[in-house]
Amino acid sequence: MTHQLTGAEAAALAEAAVPGSVAKTTETACYLKPEHLVATFEALKTSPDADLVHLTNTCGVDFWDHLEVVYHIQSFVKNHIALYKVEVWDREKPEVPSVVPVYHGAWMQENETYDLYGIRFTGHPNLYRILLWEGYPGWPLRKDFLSMPGGLQPGLGEFAGVARRQEPPMKVLE
Amino acid sequence: MTDVIKSEPFILNIGPQHPSTHGVFRIKATVDGEKVLDAEMVMGYLHRSMEKLAEERTYTQNIPFTDRTDYLSSMSNNLGYVLAVEKLAEIAVPARGDAIRVIMAELQRLASHCMAVGAFANDTGAWQTPVMWCFREREKILDIFEVTSGARLTCNYMRIGGVAFDLRPQFEPMVRKILQEFPPFIEQMEELLSGNEIFISRTRGVGVLSPEMATNASLSGPMLRGSGIAWDLRKADPYCGYEQYDFDIPIGYQGDSFDRFIVRLEEMRQSLKIIQQALDGLPSGPHSTQVPLALRPPKGEAYARIESPRGELGYYLVSDEGPSPYRFHIRPPSFINLSALREMTVGGTLADAIVVLGSIDIVVGEIDR
Amino acid sequence: MAATFLASDNWYDLRDLANLSDAILEGADKILPFGVVYVLAALIGFVASFLIFVLPSQLYVGVYGERKIIGRMQSRYGPNRVGPFGLLQPVADALKLLTKEALTPTRSDRVVMYIAPILFVAPAVLLFAVIPFGPRMVFADVPVSLLYFMAITSLPVISMFMAGWSANNKYSLFGAMRVVAMAISYEVPLVTALLAAVIITSNPVSNGLSLQGMVLWADEFKIWVAFVSPLAFVIYFICVSAELNRTPTDIAEAESEIVAGYLTEYSGMKWGLFYGMDIGYALAASAFAATVFLGGWSMFGLDKFIPPWLLLVVKTHLFYMLFIWTRGTLPRLRIDQLMAFAWKFMLPVALANLLLVATERMLWVDAFDSKQAMLYVFMIVNIAAAVGIVYVWARFLGYDPDSQPTKARLVKEAGGYVPVGREVR
Numbered sequence: 001m002t003h004q005l006t007g008a009e010a011a012a013l014a015e016a017a018v019p020g021s022v023a024k025t026t027e028t029a030c031y032l033k034p035e036h037l038v039a040t041f042e043a044l045k046t047s048p049d050a051d052l053v054h055l056t057n058t059c060g061v062d063f064w065d066h067l068e069v070v071y072h073i074q075s076f077v078k079n080h081i082a083l084y085k086v087e088v089w090d091r092e093k094p095e096v097p098s099v100v101p102v103y104h105g106a107w108m109q110e111n112e113t114y115d116l117y118g119i120r121f122t123g124h125p126n127l128y129r130i131l132l133w134e135g136y137p138g139w140p141l142r143k144d145f146l147s148m149p150g151g152l153q154p155g156l157g158e159f160a161g162v163a164r165r166q167e168p169p170m171k172v173l174e
Numbered sequence: 175m176t177d178v179i180k181s182e183p184f185i186l187n188i189g190p191q192h193p194s195t196h197g198v199f200r201i202k203a204t205v206d207g208e209k210v211l212d213a214e215m216v217m218g219y220l221h222r223s224m225e226k227l228a229e230e231r232t233y234t235q236n237i238p239f240t241d242r243t244d245y246l247s248s249m250s251n252n253l254g255y256v257l258a259v260e261k262l263a264e265i266a267v268p269a270r271g272d273a274i275r276v277i278m279a280e281l282q283r284l285a286s287h288c289m290a291v292g293a294f295a296n297d298t299g300a301w302q303t304p305v306m307w308c309f310r311e312r313e314k315i316l317d318i319f320e321v322t323s324g325a326r327l328t329c330n331y332m333r334i335g336g337v338a339f340d341l342r343p344q345f346e347p348m349v350r351k352i353l354q355e356f357p358p359f360i361e362q363m364e365e366l367l368s369g370n371e372i373f374i375s376r377t378r379g380v381g382v383l384s385p386e387m388a389t390n391a392s393l394s395g396p397m398l399r400g401s402g403i404a405w406d407l408r409k410a411d412p413y414c415g416y417e418q419y420d421f422d423i424p425i426g427y428q429g430d431s432f433d434r435f436i437v438r439l440e441e442m443r444q445s446l447k448i449i450q451q452a453l454d455g456l457p458s459g460p461h462s463t464q465v466p467l468a469l470r471p472p473k474g475e476a477y478a479r480i481e482s483p484r485g486e487l488g489y490y491l492v493s494d495e496g497p498s499p500y501r502f503h504i505r506p507p508s509f510i511n512l513s514a515l516r517e518m519t520v521g522g523t524l525a526d527a528i529v530v531l532g533s534i535d536i537v538v539g540e541i542d543r
Numbered sequence: 544m545a546a547t548f549l550a551s552d553n554w555y556d557l558r559d560l561a562n563l564s565d566a567i568l569e570g571a572d573k574i575l576p577f578g579v580v581y582v583l584a585a586l587i588g589f590v591a592s593f594l595i596f597v598l599p600s601q602l603y604v605g606v607y608g609e610r611k612i613i614g615r616m617q618s619r620y621g622p623n624r625v626g627p628f629g630l631l632q633p634v635a636d637a638l639k640l641l642t643k644e645a646l647t648p649t650r651s652d653r654v655v656m657y658i659a660p661i662l663f664v665a666p667a668v669l670l671f672a673v674i675p676f677g678p679r680m681v682f683a684d685v686p687v688s689l690l691y692f693m694a695i696t697s698l699p700v701i702s703m704f705m706a707g708w709s710a711n712n713k714y715s716l717f718g719a720m721r722v723v724a725m726a727i728s729y730e731v732p733l734v735t736a737l738l739a740a741v742i743i744t745s746n747p748v749s750n751g752l753s754l755q756g757m758v759l760w761a762d763e764f765k766i767w768v769a770f771v772s773p774l775a776f777v778i779y780f781i782c783v784s785a786e787l788n789r790t791p792t793d794i795a796e797a798e799s800e801i802v803a804g805y806l807t808e809y810s811g812m813k814w815g816l817f818y819g820m821d822i823g824y825a826l827a828a829s830a831f832a833a834t835v836f837l838g839g840w841s842m843f844g845l846d847k848f849i850p851p852w853l854l855l856v857v858k859t860h861l862f863y864m865l866f867i868w869t870r871g872t873l874p875r876l877r878i879d880q881l882m883a884f885a886w887k888f889m890l891p892v893a894l895a896n897l898l899l900v901a902t903e904r905m906l907w908v909d910a911f912d913s914k915q916a917m918l919y920v921f922m923i924v925n926i927a928a929a930v931g932i933v934y935v936w937a938r939f940l941g942y943d944p945d946s947q948p949t950k951a952r953l954v955k956e957a958g959g960y961v962p963v964g965r966e967v968r
Contacts, residue, residue: 001411001412002407002411029475053390054392055392056392056394056479057477057490057503057505059505061492061503070490072490076403076957079410104390104392105390105391105392105513106392107391108510108513116225130217131217131221131542133218140223184713186714192802193799208717208878298799299799299874299875299876300872300873300874301798301870301871302613303617303872306618307617368950369949371944372791372874372876373874375876375877402962404956404958404960404961405959409957410957423954423957425952425953425961426951426952427948433951436950437951439951440950523877523878523879524800525794525800525875526877528800
């Protein structure tokens with residue numbers, strides 16, 4: 001059974017690799033500081049304790065006020081998987097350092113995240129909209145992306161008689 | 175008159191309409207004669223934004239979407255999604271449900287590998303004979319799916335907490351027949367292709383991936399195992415009770431296209447072994463637990479992954495206690511497996527690029543989602 | 544030579560169709576002005592060889608038969624909807640092609656694109672002029688008919704290149720370039736292999752370059768060239784399938800790589816001409832192989848009872864089955880492998896075979912009484928030598944089938960990289 005590292009364990013590994021790289025820790029995830037991201041991953045990949053060699057999954061999540069980039073990284077030999085996250089608070093011009101120099105597998109996934117969330121990955125060798133076309137208006141997976149004309153909000157607001165998420169700040173992108 | 179014959183590179187668009195791109199996928203290849211100098215992937219022709227659509231529907235309503243991502247292995251996709259929801263909502267599945275899931279997932283692996291092996295042989299130029307044989311065998315598995323779930327391709331069979339229906343009485347004889355008929359077929363394919371001098375010379379040493387490169391490029395499934403890395407989520411991170419079954423992980427030698435091919439063939443044998451054991455020890459009892467229709471998992475996130483025929487298929491779900499997932503992310507194996515395509519094709523010939531693409535076994539519905 | 548043949552001279556005796564044409568020509572000579580009869584003879588030759596033999600063979604062996612046989616190989620039925628057993632399928636296909644619009648891309652070279660299929664068809668008609676269908680049934684008994692045949696078969700390459708170049712499509716260009724490269728490479732071992740057959744069959748009466756002479760040689764000694772020199776036969780088959788773009792060497796129209804090669808932009812009957820005449824060339828090559836290597840119309844004396852032209856047709860179609868068989872079985876080679884195979888493997892082997900056959904021929908001329916017996920000895924020696932030469936040369940080039948594993952390794956536990964030989968089971 002793959003050992004799912006808790007947030008504290010993941011944070012300990014990251015702290016051991018690059019001191020001062022952890023921003024905060026939750027039960028399951030460890031939030032890294034963007035400025036230390038690449039160096040931390042580089043160290044985690046090479047350190048025999050962590051041995052996090054395989055970047056399994058990268059995606060973005062939109063939490064209305066901020067964006068998150070999620071990294072699931074695993075080790076084959078030690079058979080554990082860690083969850084690291086990076087928070088981006090600037091919704092206008094979100095930027096996260098690219099981890100492509102460390103994990104080549106992030107190449108496609110960062111392109112996809114850029115395409116759907118508009119998060120720019122600085123240092124990515126070839127960042128382009130991989131699924132949609134260049135010039136597509138807006139970033140579709142953001143919560144404030146209006147997919148339908150008439151200002152309809154995404155989400156099941158009327159479902160089962162329960163009000164859904166908090167009222168989003170209305171905004172039409174680009 | 176100069177002494178040097180100069181040649182000029184030009185861009186060749188392989189696809190989106192091309193016999194070997196397995197759908198609408200495009201490689202912008204810069205070629206110098208037959209030699210590929212650069213390869214850029216262009217995709218998104220089939221993009222339906224399922225991740226956005228899924229945020230608008232309840233957890234149960236999302237299951238049919240997962241059918242339509244990787245349409246060649248819908249059972250596996252269903253399974254990955256429902257596992258993620260079960261992990262999020264902490265729902266236990268009865269033993270019979272787990273065993274049925276295992277049988278279905280392994281049958282799906284057989285069907286999908288049939289397709290992969292046949293299409294790969296077609297890409298090397300074996301004019302349709304292997305692919306037709308594979309279709310013949312795959313048809314029998316699709317018949318089983320039809321009997322069980324009512325659909326052949328997009329089964330929509332798994333449910334949160336179990337499976338949709340219990341097995342029909344015809345099911346067991348049909349699967350026993352498959353268990354009888356498949357080993358000779360795999361041997362036939364080995365005779366036709368893995369022992370074939372032309373096939374070997376076309377695929378050996380083509381698209382070589384070192385284990386370091388395969389790991390670094392986040393590959394999974396037969397791509398990773400072809401490079402000699404023993405990594406199979408059924409062994410490493412067992413789900414649905416895979417730990418009770420006895421099977422081996424087939425791995426390749428040097429990570430070329432031929433290795434990926436023989437790994438797939440051997441995986442079919444191992445799948446048969448698992449089906450045999452699961453069928454013999456099929457527990458009785460309910461096939462599913464009762465789950466509220468409007469499922470509201472507690473706040474949190476879950477990342478569940480399974481070993482789909484193409485590799486690690488992960489579903490990352492974020493819940494905000496709403497009736498629909500707050501974030502629904504698919505980790506598509508064939509999309510990420512493509513990240514090593516450029517490294518494998520550049521420097522080879524055009525024909526090699528096609529073989530490499532075939533050995534990745536892409537499904538465009540999954541790449542573009 | 545015709546004395547051994549049981550057929551009578553009556554025009555209605557269809558065992559020798561030459562009787563019929565002779566009767567027609569004699570009758571025509573009486574009423575028509577001088578010289579027209581030669582045109583008439585040419586017409587008869589065209590009708591007999593092309594319209595009666597090639598066209599139906601194209602439709603029913605090349606199209607219907609191929610689809611049916613490959614269908615059975617692929618465990619499906621093949622055409623079975625149009626007419627009984629799908630027999631009208633080729634006709635329906637042809638009608639469909641005729642009614643289909645032949646598109647020409649805007650930026651193509653229209654004239655060249657138009658001419659190319661015509662130039663492709665014309666040589667195919669000429670080829671059958673020299674194929675002997677019977678003792679007297681050869682339209683043009685040219686003393687150097689083998690050379691004539693080789694010369695004509697190299698013509699379609701030009702029209703293929705024209706087709707590929709004019710379409711202004713990169714895939715077409717790829718196909719055209721591959722066609723030319725392959726035709727040049729494979730012509731060399733092909734001719735070298737044929738030279739062996741020529742050396743065996745040449746005699747003071749007819750030089751070995753006459754196809755009719757080769758058949759008569761086989762008839763006289765009751766042995767086929769394919770038995771005396773099996774290696775030449777095999778090399779001929781491989782080379783000719785490369786030149787005709789048949790799988791496993793169909794890289795010029797490799798479907799999975801370059802869509803349809805030089806045919807990518809063709810549609811309608813323009814494409815149909817290429818497709819049909821591809822089969823026509825394959826039939827011509829089969830008839831040629833049947834004539835040179837398989838004894839032509841002779842069949843160990845059986846040709847006295849069965850019409851000889853029927854024997855040739857059967858042999859031609861059986862040889863054509865080889866093309867169908869390989870097409871349904873084998874994957875395709877890459878172009879550099881194909882080139883290397885021609886130059887590094889086939890040419891040396893063909894030269895070795897030539898040396899062997901020439902030596903034997905020298906010994907054979909000196910033997911007066913035991914010519915027949917010596918041929919059987921040569922047959923055994925050459926079959927053994929063929930196996931030996933191929934094996935030794937393949938080993939020399941580094942071919943070692945047993946050193947490569949063809950089954951995946953198995954490990955029990957998941958983990959990291961498992962080096963070769965370190966599997967723990």
